[in-house]
Amino acid sequence: MKIIIAGAGEVGFHLAKLLSFESQEITLIDPDKESLLSADNHLDIKAMKGDATSISILKDARVAESDLVIAVTSSETTNITVCVLAKQLGAKRTIARISNTEFIHHKEEVGFTKLGIDELISPEALAAAEIRLLLDQSAFSDTYEFEDGALTMVALNLTANMAFAGKSVKEAAQIFPKIRFVPIALQRFGTQFTIIPRGDTLLKDGDHVVFITSEGGAEELCKITGKKNTEIKNVMILGGSKIGYKTARDLADSGFRVKLIEKDKTRAFDIADELPNVLVINGDGRNVDLLEEENISKMDAFIAVTGNSEVNIMSSLVAKSKHVKKTIALVENMDYFQLSQSIGIDTLINKKLLAANTIFRYVRRGDVVAMTKLNNMNAELLEFKVKSRAKICNKLIRNAGFPRSAIIGGVIRNGIGKIALGDFRIEEGDRVVVCGLPSSIKEVEKLFL
Incomplete structure (x- = not known):
């Protein structure tokens, strides 16, 4: 496929990196030479300096021959414009990154496809939806639903006291013949190798195992492994970013009791005015005394979504030390995944990956x-x-x-x-x-x- 990506920021670079591994023909466009430099030096792609809303730039990128144009700059106006122009110039399919989720909710009403935009994506909305799903399946470190939960992917770490630890997949199936879940991937403790399990694959203590479950399977898995899907009602959110705001709004609308801590005073007051059902605290979430004053130990979940990965990780570790049942941290650096999970944070999420x-x-x-x-x-x-x-x-x-x-x-x-x-x-x-x-x-x- 010939793919054009407009925007060499964090999302655009990550996409270019992943797609270049797929042997796709990638053209990355950005007006900032520095943003393009790393991609040009390290990825097997074509980097073009210029404004992707320029018709001449799009033509130079051979947009008429493109199978897919992905606009993921920091400006949703730019992204929409790029997609409209690209479609008019012959691109087969277009995707625009947006931050205003109203566009997604009213996609059909506005008629974005008629304008030339085939798909709208919001990394912030995707992250907020992922957080909500993780709270609903609090026993697991990762989860993903297919067809509104007809099948669900869940992940957990095996421990020696679990019923099928030390047994092969085939032996485990014989012990639990009517189960509604099956292991589909695992990673041995302390390694980076992913294994697709077969009948003779041993399930060992410390393995990170991913399962597919049908309806009721997640509950069965909890029962067999001794995990508990604890009901979560009290939630503390660190960071009034777009993700923090949307998560707080959605959870409060669903009946959760939500506290949100935001360092910037103006932003904190704005969120408090817009979300009357959320208790907004102006303060620094890195301050352990503040967290204790706000009864962090009585929270069921702690969600750290500031713009700083290190702050999110450290504050989540503080929450875990205070016996908070579920901790979720937003990270931008993919290298943190292995490190953070090994030291006790329940789940990490990454906008680029979503x-x-x-x-x-x-x-x-x-x-x-x-x-x-x-x-x-x-x-x-x-x-x-x-x-x-x-x-x-x-x-x-x-x-x-x-x-x-x-x-x-x-x-x-x-x-x-x-x-x-x-x-x-x-x-x-x-x-x-x-x-x-x-x-x-x-x-x-x-x-x-």
């Missing part, structure tokens, strides 16, 4: 409905819609020719999620959730073409 997940499904071949990359693991989860012409259609899973480095986690049929094992037959209209290492994805895609 935005990339949403955009990646337009890059994948086959009818990809949803896609997510697993946090801190070298694997992808994809949801394919099966068409009658697909090679996998009307075949048993064990006869489908799946690569060993990929696995079908589950199938959604007529809105109902099912754990699909080798004797399950794939039918037209099924939505199939697949987990695979990057090396297997092209082979998997061919099965759904």
Whole structure:
């Protein structure tokens, strides 16, 4: 695919990096030479200095031949303009990053597709939605829903006292024959290697394991592992950023009791005026005395979403030391993932990764409905819609020719999620959730073409 990315900021650079690994033809456009320098030196892409709203620049980038134009500058006005121009100049598909979530809610009413914008994404809205889902599934360190929860991905760390620790996947299945969950990826403690489990794969103490669950499966998994999906009602949010504001607003509207700490006095008063159901405190969240004064030990969840990753990590560790049940920290540096999880923070979220997940499904071949990359693991989860012409259609899973480095986690049929094992037959209209290492994805895609 030929892909043009407008904006070499944190989201644009990360997308260019991920897509360049996919052997895509990438052109990155930005008016700031310094922003382009790192991408030009380290990535196999074409970097162009210039304003992406310039028609001549877009033509120089061969926009008429592009399969996808992604506008992810810091200005939503620029992003919308780039997409409108690109579509008029012949781009096949366009995606615009926006910060005003009203645009997403009124997408059909306004008619953005008629203007030339195929998709609107808001990293801030994606992060807020991810936080809400993590609070609903508080026992797990990572979670993702397919088709409103028909199938759900959850992740946890195994401990020696869990029933299937030390057993193979096959042995665990024999012990719990009617379970509604299946392991689809794991990472050994202290390593960076992602394993797609097979029947003979051992589940060991310390493994970080990702499961697919059908309805009721998450509760079963909690019961077997001794985890508890604790009801969360009292939430403290550090940082009145766009993510902090949206998260506070959405949680308060859903009946949560929310405290928000914001360092900037003007911003704190503005949020207090706009969110009367949220208790807003003007103060520095790095101050342990302030956190204790605001009864951090009585909070069910602590969410750190300032613009500083280090502040978010350290304040979350303070919250954990005060026995807060669920801690979530926003980080920008992907290198922090392994370190932070090993020292006790429940979940890390990253805007760049969330935005990339949403955009990646337009890059994948086959009818990809949803896609997510697993946090801190070298694997992808994809949801394919099966068409009658697909090679996998009307075949048993064990006869489908799946690569060993990929696995079908589950199938959604007529809105109902099912754990699909080798004797399950794939039918037209099924939505199939697949987990695979990057090396297997092209082979998997061919099965759904």
